[in-house]
Amino acid sequence: MAGYLVIAAFLTLFLLGFPVVLAIGIPCLVYLVANGLPADMVAQRMLYALDSFPLIAVPVFLFVGSLMNCSGISHYIYRFADTAVGRLPGGLAQVNIFGSLVFSGISGSALADIGGLGRIEIDAMKEKGFNVPFACAVTCSSAIIGPIFPPSIPLIIYGTVTGASVLQLLLGGILPGLLCTAMLMGMAAWLAKRRNYPRAPRWPNAKEFWSDMWPAFPALAAPVLLTVGMLVGFFTPTEIASVTVAYTVFIGIFYYKKLTLSGLTAAAFETIRATAGILLIVSIAALFGWILSVEQIPQQITAGMLSISNNPYVLLLIVNIMLLVVGMFLDSTTAILVIAPIIAKPLVAAGVDPVHLGMVVVFNLMIGLVTPPMGLSLYLVADIAKVKMKEVLREMLPFYIPLVITLLLITYVPWITTSVPQYFVGR
Numbered sequence: 551m552a553g554y555l556v557i558a559a560f561l562t563l564f565l566l567g568f569p570v571v572l573a574i575g576i577p578c579l580v581y582l583v584a585n586g587l588p589a590d591m592v593a594q595r596m597l598y599a600l601d602s603f604p605l606i607a608v609p610v611f612l613f614v615g616s617l618m619n620c621s622g623i624s625h626y627i628y629r630f631a632d633t634a635v636g637r638l639p640g641g642l643a644q645v646n647i648f649g650s651l652v653f654s655g656i657s658g659s660a661l662a663d664i665g666g667l668g669r670i671e672i673d674a675m676k677e678k679g680f681n682v683p684f685a686c687a688v689t690c691s692s693a694i695i696g697p698i699f700p701p702s703i704p705l706i707i708y709g710t711v712t713g714a715s716v717l718q719l720l721l722g723g724i725l726p727g728l729l730c731t732a733m734l735m736g737m738a739a740w741l742a743k744r745r746n747y748p749r750a751p752r753w754p755n756a757k758e759f760w761s762d763m764w765p766a767f768p769a770l771a772a773p774v775l776l777t778v779g780m781l782v783g784f785f786t787p788t789e790i791a792s793v794t795v796a797y798t799v800f801i802g803i804f805y806y807k808k809l810t811l812s813g814l815t816a817a818a819f820e821t822i823r824a825t826a827g828i829l830l831i832v833s834i835a836a837l838f839g840w841i842l843s844v845e846q847i848p849q850q851i852t853a854g855m856l857s858i859s860n861n862p863y864v865l866l867l868i869v870n871i872m873l874l875v876v877g878m879f880l881d882s883t884t885a886i887l888v889i890a891p892i893i894a895k896p897l898v899a900a901g902v903d904p905v906h907l908g909m910v911v912v913f914n915l916m917i918g919l920v921t922p923p924m925g926l927s928l929y930l931v932a933d934i935a936k937v938k939m940k941e942v943l944r945e946m947l948p949f950y951i952p953l954v955i956t957l958l959l960i961t962y963v964p965w966i967t968t969s970v971p972q973y974f975v976g977r
Contacts, residue, residue, distance in 0.1 A: 552584075553845025553847040555577075556838070556845075559580070560574055560577050563577070574834050574838050577838075578838055592837060609821055611706075612703075613795055613818065614794050616816070616817035616820045617795065617798045617799060620802070620813035622806055624653065626769060626806070627649055628649050628670050629766065630763050630766035632750075633754050633762040633763070636749060637754075639749060640741070640742030642675045644735055644738055648731070651699065651728075653696065668689050668930070679747070681945065682937055686932065686934075686941075687945035690946060691920060694913075694916045694917065698726050698912060698916065700720035700723050700773065701776060701790055701791065702723055702912070704882055704883070705720055705912055706719075706720075707886050708908045714894075717786070717971075718971035721974060722906070722909050722971050725966050726956070726966055729956055729966060730913075730953070734952050768801040768805055772794070772798075775797070779793065835884060835887035839888065839891055842892070847892065866897070870957065872893075874914060874917065876918070877917055878918060878922065885915050885918070893911070905971055909960055914957060917950075920946060920953075
């Protein structure tokens with residue numbers, strides 16, 4: 551009973567507007583005091599949660615996103631994307647989506663994608679005559695590709711808290727990332743034709759294509775090099791973050807020649823600020839999870855879900871509905887840390903592949919980034935473009951369709967997620 555009171559208190563404080571850390575931390579402290587547990591257990595559980603090798607990848611990938619902005623890599627990615635797909639119906643809208651796919655192969659974060667490419671994309675679309683809220687909606691929805699295409703910060707966090715293979719999770723994100731890209735490009739093309747949005751007057755010739763691809767080539771090659779390096783055993787999924795930093799610094803200094811010492815320093819301080827907030831939530835959520843485990847909440851929820859049905863597809867439907875609601879109110883990191891360990895047990899017990907479940911959970915919660923009232927991506931693009939949130943939401947409505955279709959395909963066609971890991975790694 552006490553465990554459910556802790557959950558209820560957390561939800562109440564959160565809905566009242568308390569910061570996430572306080573909304574989680576206050577009920578946990580009250581629980582410890584009420585049960586006569588020592589105060590030093592707070593520090594013990596929080597430090598234990600941070601003593602995780604895979605978790606090192608989170609701040610390092612955040613550093614990568616900052617470095618890319620400082621070294622100007624974002625501009626080269628965007629210019630190549632414009633050359634490659636600017637002729638498709640929708641023009642710069644397609645460039646926006648394709649550029650997010652390329653950028654995600656290095657950054658692993660939706661907000662890093664928006665921060666790195668968002669302003670460039672929105673300004674360029676505005677100059678070409680696109681509706682600015684529409685440009686914001688395209689930027690928001692395409693940024694979802696980042697957290698599911700390898701490397702991915704949310705997938706690393708999910709693997710850390712559930713025990714699923716991080717390597718297989720990252721490989722499992724390849725086809726869903728490509729599927730999401732195709733779905734979003736299809737919707738952008740349909741809307742562009744209806745609204746008569748501009749596109750490039752012609753396809754580039756070979757010389758134009760190569761002249762724009764060559765500057766972007768190091769960024770384009772990064773996802774391939776990193777994935778191959780993992781598969782052949784040169785480095786682990788955690789070490790891939792450090793390898794990416796070294797690679798980004800190298801090309802920023804010696805290839806692009808735009809990364810300076812002051813840029814490195816600025817990127818480092820920006821990363822420290824972002825990391826502090828994330829890891830504080832990670833540590834306090836671990837205390838929350840420990841209390842739920844002591845009160846046997848996961849076991850009770852497992853029994854309750856299995857009493858409804860043993861059919862994995864029915865359970866996946868229940869989980870999807872629950873996560874779509876949760877994603878509206880909790881940021882993705884908090885939701886993964888708090889919810890994932892609870893729902894993983896009953897779903898795996900019902901026969902759902904852990905890698906498949908991880909992709910369903912993470913992609914579902916990424917939709918929460920573009921769903922009010924918490925939708926962090928919505929707030930970020932609205933701030934960048936200086937437009938009202940309701941205008942962005944109005945333009946977002948059509949893009950929820952391809953996102954939900956992608957979610958349903960990922961959920962009910964497990965092969966999309968599991969085929970690549972099984973081919974390269976096996977069971």
